[in-house]
Structure formats: C-alpha cells, structure tokens
Amino acid sequence: MNLPDWLIxxxxxxxxxxxxxxxxxxxxxxxxxxxxxxxxxxxGDPFGGRHDIEHPPDVLIQAARDLPIxxxxxxxxxxxxxxxxxxxxxxxxxxxxxxxxxxxxxxSPLVVYASRAYxxxxxxxxxxxxxxxxxxxxxxxxxxxxxxHILEYVQPAVLFVDAELMGPLLRALERRGxxxxxxxxxTSDEAPVGSAQIREWSALLGTEVRQMxxxxxPLFFAPPCVTEPLTFHPDEGTYRVEVLTPDASxxxxxxxGRIAVTxxxxxxxxxxxxxxxxxxxxxxxxxxxxxxxxxxxVNDVG
Amino acid sequence: xxxxxxxxxxxxxxxxxxxxxLADKRWEAIGTLVDHAHGRLPFYQxxxxxxxxxxxxxxxxxxxxxxxxxxKHHLVRAWLxxxxxxxxxxxxxxxDPRNVVMTSGTMGFNTFAIVTEYxxxxxxxxxxxxxxxxxxxxxxxxxxxxxxxxxxxxxxxxRAITRIGAVPVLxxxxxxxRFVGDILAAVMLLKPEHLLVTARAVRMLLAECDRLKLDPxxxxxxxxxxxxxxxxxxxxxxxxxxxxxxxxxxFERGGSSDGMFGGGECHAHRGHHVSADVHYxxxxxxxxxxxxxxxRRGTAVVTNLSLGKSVYIRFDTExxxxxxxxxxxxxxxxxxxxxxxxxxxxxxxxxxIIAPADVRGVxxxxxxxxxRPFAMAWKEADGLLVSIGGGAETRPAxxxxxxxxxxxxxxxxxxxxxxxxxxxxxxxxxxxxxxxx
Numbered sequence: 001m002n003l004p005d006w007l008i009x010x011x012x013x014x015x016x017x018x019x020x021x022x023x024x025x026x027x028x029x030x031x032x033x034x035x036x037x038x039x040x041x042x043x044g045d046p047f048g049g050r051h052d053i054e055h056p057p058d059v060l061i062q063a064a065r066d067l068p069i070x071x072x073x074x075x076x077x078x079x080x081x082x083x084x085x086x087x088x089x090x091x092x093x094x095x096x097x098x099x100x101x102x103x104x105x106x107x108s109p110l111v112v113y114a115s116r117a118y119x120x121x122x123x124x125x126x127x128x129x130x131x132x133x134x135x136x137x138x139x140x141x142x143x144x145x146x147x148x149h150i151l152e153y154v155q156p157a158v159l160f161v162d163a164e165l166m167g168p169l170l171r172a173l174e175r176r177g178x179x180x181x182x183x184x185x186x187t188s189d190e191a192p193v194g195s196a197q198i199r200e201w202s203a204l205l206g207t208e209v210r211q212m213x214x215x216x217x218p219l220f221f222a223p224p225c226v227t228e229p230l231t232f233h234p235d236e237g238t239y240r241v242e243v244l245t246p247d248a249s250x251x252x253x254x255x256x257g258r259i260a261v262t263x264x265x266x267x268x269x270x271x272x273x274x275x276x277x278x279x280x281x282x283x284x285x286x287x288x289x290x291x292x293x294x295x296x297x298v299n300d301v302g
Numbered sequence: 303x304x305x306x307x308x309x310x311x312x313x314x315x316x317x318x319x320x321x322x323x324l325a326d327k328r329w330e331a332i333g334t335l336v337d338h339a340h341g342r343l344p345f346y347q348x349x350x351x352x353x354x355x356x357x358x359x360x361x362x363x364x365x366x367x368x369x370x371x372x373x374k375h376h377l378v379r380a381w382l383x384x385x386x387x388x389x390x391x392x393x394x395x396x397x398d399p400r401n402v403v404m405t406s407g408t409m410g411f412n413t414f415a416i417v418t419e420y421x422x423x424x425x426x427x428x429x430x431x432x433x434x435x436x437x438x439x440x441x442x443x444x445x446x447x448x449x450x451x452x453x454x455x456x457x458x459x460x461r462a463i464t465r466i467g468a469v470p471v472l473x474x475x476x477x478x479x480r481f482v483g484d485i486l487a488a489v490m491l492l493k494p495e496h497l498l499v500t501a502r503a504v505r506m507l508l509a510e511c512d513r514l515k516l517d518p519x520x521x522x523x524x525x526x527x528x529x530x531x532x533x534x535x536x537x538x539x540x541x542x543x544x545x546x547x548x549x550x551x552x553f554e555r556g557g558s559s560d561g562m563f564g565g566g567e568c569h570a571h572r573g574h575h576v577s578a579d580v581h582y583x584x585x586x587x588x589x590x591x592x593x594x595x596x597x598r599r600g601t602a603v604v605t606n607l608s609l610g611k612s613v614y615i616r617f618d619t620e621x622x623x624x625x626x627x628x629x630x631x632x633x634x635x636x637x638x639x640x641x642x643x644x645x646x647x648x649x650x651x652x653x654x655i656i657a658p659a660d661v662r663g664v665x666x667x668x669x670x671x672x673x674r675p676f677a678m679a680w681k682e683a684d685g686l687l688v689s690i691g692g693g694a695e696t697r698p699a700x701x702x703x704x705x706x707x708x709x710x711x712x713x714x715x716x717x718x719x720x721x722x723x724x725x726x727x728x729x730x731x732x733x734x735x736x737x738x739x
Contacts, residue, residue: 058469065475106450106456107448107474107476115451116461117400117457118451121470122464135402135452136452146404
C-alpha cells in the first residue's frame, strides 16, 4: 500500500510510530488500541502519540468509549469528517429533507459530525450538508422510552442506534405496544453485529434494519452494500483498508484477518494502520451493487 | 476566531445599552412577535382565540400583560392532539429547520422545538456567548463541556464556544455517574482552565476523587473557573467548591430547555443576567397571574424576542424566580434574575414561596448534613417538615439548632427528621413536596 508523502512525513513527527513494539508479521505503522493506551501512559501523552503539533487543535475529544485517548482535531479535520459521514449517510439512502434520529451519546462520532450545532468549530455537519433535520436522544439505555417518543412524534426516516441500545429500545417499544416505520441503522464500535441478529431485530421491529461499520479509534465509518451481506463500502479517497494476517507469508487477499485502517482525512492526528477488531477480508474491483473501490467483508458472527 | 480582547469586560456593546433603549427595542420586538404569532402561528392563534385575545395596536407593558400566558399543559396538549413534530409555534420566517431539540419532560412529556441557522448564528447564540464570556471563557482557553445534544442550550453553547474561539475538551458520554471516570481523566490529562458542568457532576467528581484518594486540588490544578448549571448553588456549597478545588471563581448558570433561554452570573454573583434584547422575563404570581415587580418572587414567564425558531410567548416556566432590584456593579444593564427551583417542589404560602434553594442554603451551613438530598412538606398544624436523606444522622442538639435556624430564616415553624428522599431525573435529586393528607 502506498502512503502519501505528507502522511509519511507527519508519521515521522508524531511520537506514536517510533514507539510501537516490533511485530514482524504486521507491516510498518500497524498498531492497536492497546498500543495507543501504552504510548499514552509511557509518554504521558493524552493523544496516544498521534497528534501532529504542526496543526494546532480546535477541539479535543475522547476517541472512543473506554479508551482514554483524545483526538486533537483542527477545524479542517472536522469538516472532512462530517463530509465523510455525509457520504456514509448518502450510501444509506438518506436524502435532503429527511429527519434523522440519533440514539447515541453526544460525543459519539456518529453524533458529533452530524450537525454543526453539536460540535464547536464544525462549519457543517452531515445533516447540514445533506439538508436533513437531526435530533439526538443521547445514549443512555434508560432513555429508550424517550427514543420511542422521538420515533412517534418526530417520525424520522432513519434512526441510528448503537447496537447495545437495541435491547432497551425493543423493550420500550414493546411497552408502548408500538413498532416503528423508521429505517434503523445499527452501529457498534469495532464489534459488527451478526446477520442473524440483524434479521431478528428487523422482524421484531417490522422495519428494515441495516448496519454501518464503525471504528471510533481510527474514525472509520463505512455504509453497507445494498446487495451483498456483511459487505461495507468505505470511502475510497479517505480510507486505506488492509487485512493483516497472523502469518505474513499468507496471501492476505485470500485469508481473513484483522482489518487495518489508514485515515487520510485528518491531518492533525495521524492514523496509519490502526488494527481494528473487525475480522474479514478486503476485496477490490466492482461490487455487484455497482460500486467500485475496496470493500470490507466482515466475518459473520451469527 | 474572535478578535475581541480577552481583557474586555463585555462580549459586545449590547450588554451596556441603556435600560430605556433596551425597553424600546423590547416592545418593538414583542410587537413584531405578537403580530407574527397572531397572523401565522396556529398554536397561538388557537390559544389566544380560546381566551378571547386579539392584539390591538402597539405593544407596551400594559398591552403585553393582556396576552394570555402559555402553560406547559397547553403545549403538551397540542402535541398529543397533533401527534407530529410541529404544533404551530414555529416562527421559521423562511429558514429551513436545522435541528430538533427537546425539553427535559418535567410533565412526563418531552416537548420539541425547532432551531434554524438564523437562530444558531443569531440571537440565541449571542446570548450564550455573552454568558460564557461573563463567566470568563476566553479565546484559546481549554473548556471542558459536555452539553447534551438534545438540549437547546447545549446547541447554543456549542456555537458560542466557536464564536469565542475557546478549545472544547469533550470527554466521552454524558454527565452521569457512569462516565465520571472519563470526565476526571479528561480534567487531569488535558488540563482545562474552565469546566462547564452541572452541580451534580461536580459532586460526582469530588466523590470520585475521594474514592481514588486523590487530592482534588491536585486533580483540578489547571481549573480556574467553574460554570455550574442545573440547580441553585448555596453560598456554602459555592465556598466549599472554591476551597476544595482551589478555584478563582464559581459561577452559577441557569436556564430552561422549556422556553430556550438562560443566563449566567457576572463576578458580582447577584443572579443570572438574562440578555434583555433576546428574551423578556416577567415574574408572575403563580396564584393570580399578576405581574410582580423587582424583588418579589413568583414564576418566571419568558418571551423569546427573536424569530427563526419555535417561539415561546409569555411561557410560564414554572420556575420560582425574582428580578433582583438595583443596578449591577458589573455595569451590564440587562436584568438580573435569580432562580430558586421548581414551583412544584416549593411550598406556596399566601404572599410567599419557600423554595428548595431556601432550605438548601441553611442545610449546607451544617457540616454533618450539607449537600445531602432532602424533602419538604407543609402541614398547616406543624409548619414545614424537612426530611433529610443520604444517611444523614443528626444528634438531637444539632437537629434542634437546625430547626431553630430554619425557623428564623424562613419565618415559619420547622421540624427536621432523617428519612428516605426520592431521587430522580438528571438533576439527581428532586425535592419532593408531600401533599397534606
């Protein structure tokens, strides 16, 4: 995989990539969430060694739940990320004029880049770019009843919901004796939901349930393929996706392994080969849906 | 990035406009608002028609008092009847809806409101920027903020931080015990100078420091200022926070998702400066609906003076408040409003209201019971009954002294006991007024 010159230069400036443990079977720069935490602790660096000090940050935001690492992001990064999210929304069929509900924390990447009103220094969120109307419920499980209230009165075209909140939401809907006509998009940070679970939720809700692939530590989102199951289309211009296999002698194209993500959208924090917990393969070329570019096919966890 | 000098006392020149000029602008804005509502907003058309009101001529104080008060149950009924997002309070003046926000649902029903770019770039964000500036938020300053995205004031705070040019520190989650570790870690790692949180969150953070055996002064060494929303701060609690966290100042903030208005304290700490060119706050007797002058307690009735969003016109927030009389030494000409808690949690007696903040202020002066939850009830035969929860244990002598102090300060008979106190909602503790028999 060729990395742009600016990224290689930036990688030399930030502490992370010279502080990683040796891993002969993984390509250069590969790192995990545990590596970020270890570098943060060793260097006393809340950014996990990823912040490029040539780009003064406008926003400091925790990278992921239960990961005490922060993004240091400049306004340009925020704009790029919201455009990415808007692209993912478009991939999900979300269009101008639609209402979009978010059942997740206000600090989740799914929420912060959704509206310029949700994040300081963001000039336009995904909803602003697409002309949608967002509402956020916050992400506590005990706010499931309020989420059903939103579904009833706001009548969003789409509800984004963290997978761990599906249980509380289903119970809340059951208490009300109601379903929802809104399409549901579940996400889960580095923990894709299995196809059987998606089908079950769809049957229980009586509506279409889809999944968007999400990894917060590298700020990765990829909308699902409309035809192929468990297949996701990350933005080709932004992400480099690779499969890392335990044995470097194997051909990664034929073997499933952990998916590594390089993020080219953000300049003030450098993400090269963040190794996610997604296990699957990467395929290039045309997809049956008509899209081109690399696609990630994750293993089905049932 | 704002070009405003950090040493400036005021965010903008509008904060010191002479009171007379503010009043002239207010009646002009209210005239426009009432005409718009009467002509175009179905909710107000129906409410006013039902109460026999139609605007006649220009608005002034007397004319405006004839506009019917909008109550929470009116709004809830409109949603229940309409079963849709918009109920006819949306004065969008040609702008597309940009965000939907909610109220906290104090009546068991979360109402909704619409915000447009016009407001996000305009009056509401200006009011919020003034508030943040007043409480010492400055360009380049790291400010820990965890504003909920469902709350109008959270949205305006986000835009106000942008307008000032501060650098937000955003830990994961929300201001609940589940995320106290993330918030404390953010404070220690990223060293913000300012915290915009709730009083409840500060109590959580102090308890977490105790649990981890951390000295709060060291954990909060970078923090100079605290902006505290969610409840009235007692003087003892304020002093306690400043001492334990070694702060330069603690500012109370307040506002309402119902009515979409708020305000913060200046350095004089007399109450909340509410931007008078953005909102008009009246104090109304909850029993008679009569307007009350400065220095008299009633409920805060708010009118938004700008369009481009869902508008609240003479909306009774059901929050106990008073306009603080006199000029403020900070030089701002906008009124100072002090908030004391929810009317539903207060004891309303002929000619006076005893609010939770009154009791809290006395309890917090007693070492063994300070900052603990409490409930209060009024019985004609016995007076005020205060039940203190949180495992409080008071010796008879201390209880007697507490009763005496409360009786003296509140001018009513008071009995104190230890007991269970209901805790509910995101404000953690609700003062439950037990109804008499």
